[in-house]
Amino acid sequence: MSDPLSGLDPLAGLLATLDLADTGARTSEDIFTGPSQWMPGGRVFGGQVYAQSIIAAIRTVPDDRAIHSTHGYFLRPGDATQPITFSVDRIHDGRSFSTRRTQAYQNGVPILSMIASFQDHDPGLEHQLDAPEQVTPPEELPSAAEVLGPVDHPVAQFWATSRAFDIRHVQQPIYLRADPSRTPRQAVWMKTIGTLPDDPKLHRAALAYASDYSILEPVLRAHGLAWTHRGLKMASLDHAMWWHRPARVDEWLLYVQESPTASGGRGLSTGRIYTRDGALVASIAQEGMVRVPEDQLD
Structure with a gap:
C-alpha cells in the first residue's frame, strides 16, 4: 500500500495525519478515517492514534465545548502501513458537559478505545502545583x-x-x-x-x-x-x-x-x-x- 504521507516534511505529515476524513456515515455513530505514519518497527505510534481519536471526537462536539479529559486503552498494536477508521459514539450532551467514546479500528478490530469529556467555559476555583525551579532552558x-x-x-x-x-x-x-x-x-x-x-x-x-x-x-x-x-x-x-x-x-x-x-x-x-x-x-x-x-x- 502506498504511503499517503510520503514526501511530506515531519510537520506537514503531522498536520495531514490529524486531518481526518469524514465518511459521511450517520447511523448510531460518526465515522472518520485517517492515515498512519510510517514507523521503524511497523507499529502505529500510540500518540498518533490517540490524537486522531481526539480529533474524531472533537468533530462531533459544538465549538464552544473544549476537551478537558480523556481515558484510553491501547488494545492491539496498530499496523503503520494501514489507514485507521474511527467510530464516535455521542454518549451524552448535558448543559455543561459532553461525553464521547471513540473506537479506532484496523481490519475490523479495535486497536484503541477512548472516552473523552468536553466542557463549555465555566469560571471557578483556580490553583496549581508550581513548575520546578532552576530548570536548564531548552536553548542550552x-x-x-x-x-x-x-x-x-x-x-x-x-x-x-x-x-x-x-x-x-x-x-x-x-x-x-x-x-x-x-x-x-x-x-x-x-x-x-x-x-x-x-x-x-x-x-x-x-x-x-x-x-x-x-x-x-x-x-x-x-x-x-x-x-x-x-x-x-x-x-x-x-x-x-x-x-x-x-x-x-x-x-x-x-x-x-x-x-x-x-x-x-x-x-x-x-x-x-x-x-x-x-x-x-x-x-x-x-x-x-x-x-x-x-x-x-x-
Missing part, C-alpha cells in the same frame, strides 16, 4: 537531532530527523546509555519544529500526540535501563490526560515526569506539562508494559 540543551544524528542506525535517524517535535532532555538522554543515578523522574522540553495554525483544538490534539513520546522513560531510569537495552520490550497499555489551560505546542513546554511504581511487568508514569512562564496546562498518567529478560532483572 542538545536536540534529539544533535544527540542521535551521528548514529548510523535507522531508528536513531528516524528519531533524529522524522519527528514533528523538537524534544530536549534536561537530564542525560537515555536513548543510547542508561542514567546511572537510577532516579525515577525526568523533565523534557518539547515543541513542534514549526508553527501550527491558530486552532486551539489542533493544539490540544497535538499536545496529546507529544505526551506519549517519553512518558515511560522514568520507569527505565529507575532501573538503570536505556532504550537500547538488550531484550527490552515496551508498549503503552493505557493513557489518561487532563487539559487544564490553553497552550500552544509550537512554543516551548516543559514536561515533568516521574514513575511512582513498577510491578508485574508494568510501569506507571505520571506527568505535568507547563508553559515556559509556569502555567500548568495538562496532566498525564500512563501505564505501560515494560519487560526485560529474567536474568537481567535487578
Whole structure:
C-alpha cells in the first residue's frame, strides 16, 4: 500500500495525519478515517492514534465545548502501513458537559478505545502545583537531532530527523546509555519544529500526540535501563490526560515526569506539562508494559 504521507516534511505529515476524513456515515455513530505514519518497527505510534481519536471526537462536539479529559486503552498494536477508521459514539450532551467514546479500528478490530469529556467555559476555583525551579532552558540543551544524528542506525535517524517535535532532555538522554543515578523522574522540553495554525483544538490534539513520546522513560531510569537495552520490550497499555489551560505546542513546554511504581511487568508514569512562564496546562498518567529478560532483572 502506498504511503499517503510520503514526501511530506515531519510537520506537514503531522498536520495531514490529524486531518481526518469524514465518511459521511450517520447511523448510531460518526465515522472518520485517517492515515498512519510510517514507523521503524511497523507499529502505529500510540500518540498518533490517540490524537486522531481526539480529533474524531472533537468533530462531533459544538465549538464552544473544549476537551478537558480523556481515558484510553491501547488494545492491539496498530499496523503503520494501514489507514485507521474511527467510530464516535455521542454518549451524552448535558448543559455543561459532553461525553464521547471513540473506537479506532484496523481490519475490523479495535486497536484503541477512548472516552473523552468536553466542557463549555465555566469560571471557578483556580490553583496549581508550581513548575520546578532552576530548570536548564531548552536553548542550552542538545536536540534529539544533535544527540542521535551521528548514529548510523535507522531508528536513531528516524528519531533524529522524522519527528514533528523538537524534544530536549534536561537530564542525560537515555536513548543510547542508561542514567546511572537510577532516579525515577525526568523533565523534557518539547515543541513542534514549526508553527501550527491558530486552532486551539489542533493544539490540544497535538499536545496529546507529544505526551506519549517519553512518558515511560522514568520507569527505565529507575532501573538503570536505556532504550537500547538488550531484550527490552515496551508498549503503552493505557493513557489518561487532563487539559487544564490553553497552550500552544509550537512554543516551548516543559514536561515533568516521574514513575511512582513498577510491578508485574508494568510501569506507571505520571506527568505535568507547563508553559515556559509556569502555567500548568495538562496532566498525564500512563501505564505501560515494560519487560526485560529474567536474568537481567535487578
